[in-house]
Amino acid sequence: MRVASALLISAVASGCSGNQSALDPHGAPAIHMEHLIIGIVAICTVIWVVVMVMLGVALLRGPRAAADTAKSEAWLAMTVVAAVAATVIIIAGLTIASFYTTRDIGVPKSDALTITVRGQQWWWQVFYAGADATPGFQTANEIHIPIGTDVHLRLESADVIHSFWVPSLAGKQDLVPGRSNSMLLRAEKPGVYRGQCAEFCGLQHSHMAIMVVAEAPADYDRWAASQRGDATMPADPDAAAGRGAFLAKPCAACHTIRGTAANGTTGPDLTHIGSRLTIAAGLAETTRGSLAAWIADPQTLKPGNNMPMVPLTSAELQNISAYMESLK
Amino acid sequence: MGAQNRLTERTIANPAPAFVAGALLLLIGVGALLGWLRQPRELRLDPPAVADLDQFRRMPNGISGTPPESYFALGKPYETDAYNLSQGKRLYTWFDCATCHGDGRGGAGPSFLDGWWLYGPEMVSIVASIRDGRPHGMPAFRSRMTIEQIWQLAGYVQTIGSYTPKIAAPSRNDNEHTRPAENRGPAIILFDEGPLGAHPDQGPSP
Structure with missing residues (x-):
């Protein structure tokens, strides 16, 4: 019995560590929320223990004949008044704590770095807004943010309701079609924080992950500068042949690769797909092999997704995978 | 008592x-x-079956023809399967069909809902129109869509222009409805006989 409960506790608690846990916070909003969670659980635990002890005492003592009715009446009244007062104070305290937490995880100032995240079945489209001198760019399933800085996320949806949830950095916020929600995202230390769609959105809801890469401001600037650039012509002959095949096949009708004629908008922007950690919204690491497997048969790896199986010869498949991998 | x-x-x-x-x-x-008992979704058609979808036969004049045998063996999935019709509806938006054909009532391109099919209402004709293009501005989508997507889109186009409402319906519109929904047979409601002799090549009625 003891072994079983220890196993159960460790199994449940193992879900609370690692890079996707609200109890392992690395961003200001998540830290505020962890404090709130721990505070409420601690207070409620104390109250529960007190109530259980009093109940136990009452059961053990059993009923007694009242010696002095007037005295016990006064004692009873005092106890009830004290219990009601304690309840009011505790509930008001928890409400106020919750209010302050909500205020602290609210929307950042308007001059913060703004990233638009658009949920789609079943991937995340990410837009970095440009300024006068610097053009904006688009990526997918991966957000890079500088550490120690408030980031303003604008959350939108192209089809159904999704929910953005990176437990280590912030709370949940829905992406609702036809409106734009706001959210504060902030990381205190560098790392890769995994997030997950938290609102059931269809067949592949479970394969709709997003990676938040928090890095030092200098690293972030370097990354953003490289993402702003167009795709370069690959030097490798296989990859160059793959570029030609990509543009000749239906791939280019749905995907954009800036710097080429491919300008489709219904699929993820592939301009720098080789630089991303994962493909197909966290389905697999980005390697030439996983890219080839995905392109060869997307409906087996992620049934129901909107990428069709495009008939390719094995040479074309190899070349296109090499090209994808070269798009750093 | x-x-x-x-x-x-x-x-x-x-x-x-x-x-x-x-x-x-x-x-x-x-x-x-x-x-x-809900209709199962065929999310992945075997590559040989997909390749066969390209092998339909057409009449010499480009109108009508015969789908491949395998299409009947599969149970005409692109006409009767709600999932495929929904995907066709998605593709109608994704490939900007509405730029010329509007909500199905036409514009720069012909209407699907007035009851007149320039090349006949058969799936093969619609698939051929999308795949290979037609004179007077219909582009060929051969290099932009897979053949399976073309069949899905053709099934959707045939559904909105059908003379009898189908039992299978695609998903609902996210936006405002501008015409009767697909499962109500919009072409029956919006049928336009046109002035006498407008379509002499097609006889007195569609």
Whole structure:
């Protein structure tokens, strides 16, 4: 019995560590929320223990004949008044704590770095807004943010309701079609924080992950500068042949690769797909092999997704995978 | 006498709860069965079957023809399968068909809802129109869509222009409806016979 409960506790608690846990916070909003969670659980635990002890005492003592009715009446009244007062104070305290937490995880100032995240079945489209001198760019399933800085996320949806949830950095916020929600995202230390769609959105809801890469401001600037650039012509002959095949096949009708004629908008922007950690919204690491497997048969790896199986010869498949991998 | 009456009442009233419970259980059972019998989704067609979709035969004049045998073996999935119709509806938006054909009532391109099919209402004609293009501005989508997507889109186009409403329907519009929904047979409601002799090549009626 003891072994079983220890196993159960460790199994449940193992879900609370690692890079996707609200109890392992690395961003200001998540830290505020962890404090709130721990505070409420601690207070409620104390109250529960007190109530259980009093109940136990009452059961053990059993009923007694009242010696002095007037005295016990006064004692009873005092106890009830004290219990009601304690309840009011505790509930008001928890409400106020919750209010302050909500205020602290609210929307950042308007001059913060703004990233638009658009949920789609079943991937995340990410837009970095440009300024006068610097053009904006688009990526997918991966957000890079500088550490120690408030980031303003604008959350939108192209089809159904999704929910953005990176437990280590912030709370949940829905992406609702036809409106734009706001959210504060902030990381205190560098790392890769995994997030997950938290609102059931269809067949592949479970394969709709997003990676938040928090890095030092200098690293972030370097990354953003490289993402702003167009795709370069690959030097490798296989990859160059793959570029030609990509543009000749239906791939280019749905995907954009800036710097080429491919300008489709219904699929993820592939301009720098080789630089991303994962493909197909966290389905697999980005390697030439996983890219080839995905392109060869997307409906087996992620049934129901909107990428069709495009008939390719094995040479074309190899070349296109090499090209994808070269798009750093 | 009174006691006798009460007894009779009870005897008559008693079977009711059992009957109600039975009917409720039956209803739940039927509901569960219908849910279980829902149309399965064919998310991945085998590559040889997909390749076969390209092998339909056309009449010499480019109008009508015969789908491949395998299409019938699959149960005409692109005409009768709600999932494929929904995907076709998605592709109608994704490939900007509405730029020329509007919500199906035409614009720069011909209408699908006036009852007149320039090349006939057969799937093969619609697939050929999308795949290979047609004169007067219809582009070929051969290099932009897979053949399976073309069949899905053709099934959707045929559904909105169908002379009889289909049982299978695509998903609902996210935006405002500008014409009767697909499963109501919009082409029957919006059928336009046109002035006499407008379509002499096609006879007096579609």
